[in-house]
Amino acid sequence: MLEANALAVERGGRVVFAGLSFNLEAGQALVLTGANGAGKSTLLRALAGLVPLAEGSLRWSGAAALAEGPESRLRYLAHAEALKPGLSVVENLRFWARCWGGAVEPALEAVDLAPLAGLPARLLSAGQRRRLALARLALAPVPLWLLDEPTVGLDAAAIARFGALLARHRAAGGAVVAATHVPLPLDGAGELRLEQQPWGLE
Ligand SMILES: Nc1ncnc2c1ncn2[C@@H]1O[C@H](COP(=O)(O)OP(=O)(O)OP(=O)(O)O)[C@@H](O)[C@H]1O
Numbered sequence: 001m002l003e004a005n006a007l008a009v010e011r012g013g014r015v016v017f018a019g020l021s022f023n024l025e026a027g028q029a030l031v032l033t034g035a036n037g038a039g040k041s042t043l044l045r046a047l048a049g050l051v052p053l054a055e056g057s058l059r060w061s062g063a064a065a066l067a068e069g070p071e072s073r074l075r076y077l078a079h080a081e082a083l084k085p086g087l088s089v090v091e092n093l094r095f096w097a098r099c100w101g102g103a104v105e106p107a108l109e110a111v112d113l114a115p116l117a118g119l120p121a122r123l124l125s126a127g128q129r130r131r132l133a134l135a136r137l138a139l140a141p142v143p144l145w146l147l148d149e150p151t152v153g154l155d156a157a158a159i160a161r162f163g164a165l166l167a168r169h170r171a172a173g174g175a176v177v178a179a180t181h182v183p184l185p186l187d188g189a190g191e192l193r194l195e196q197q198p199w200g201l202e
Contacts, residue, residue, distance in 0.1 A: 001143055003023050003058070004021055006019050008056055024175045024177065028175050032179040032193075038194035039194045048070065048074060071099070073144060075144075076146040076148075083121040083132060085121050085122035086120060089108070092121050093107055093139070100136075102140035110161065130152065131158055134150060134165070144177070145169060163186075166184075167185075
């Protein structure tokens with residue numbers, strides 16, 4: 001699905017990482033680990049096409065991955081939930097469903113937020129906000145999910161539900177790349193450990 005070859009990214013004139021290569025096939029998961037500042041978020045942003053590559057190449061394959069633009073190929077969930085605080089839970093999801101398609105009710109059910117559907121997003125707890133962000137993944141299917149510390153703030157039940165969502169995505173041929181400092185519910189995932197660059201330790 002995705003072949004990353006000798007990737008390098010520079011930020012602020014410094015090399016964040018270089019020479020990173022990996023392959024991701026349908027159904028596979030890759031967990032990015034490494035110290036603070038090692039470049040996990042930067043790699044996710046580069047895979048999402050939000051940060052330019054200084055070197056290397058990304059090659060996509062498969063009809064779904066090549067269809068139209070990045071929106072049909074991947075979902076990127078950053079640290080920030082990017083919610084609209086004045087809109088209710090269900091209105092937030094409807095906004096994204098208008099962009100990407102998909103059904104709102106099953107997505108709310110997938111993260112157990114249906115009972116809070118009418119609540120303004122500004123009133124959600126930290127874990128509920130994170131669950132609403134994750135609900136976006138359950139809208140329209142895309143081949144690749146890029147997730148930055150997706151379980152931060154989630155309780156045990158929410159992590160289990162998220163694990164089920166990940167498993168359904170992978171069983172349907174989806175792939176996952178996730179940055180994390182804690183174990184994730186991703187059976188059989190590979191690990192790519194990013195090493196801190198020397199300047200990051202100064
Ligand atoms: N726009 C930028 N300009 C300059 N340096 C940047 C920029 N964005 C990120 N960096 C630097 O790139 C390095 C990697 O940052 P990144 O956020 O990718 O690390 P991370 O591994 O995700 O860290 P954490 O575990 O703390 O989330 C850091 O040293 C950071 O300061």
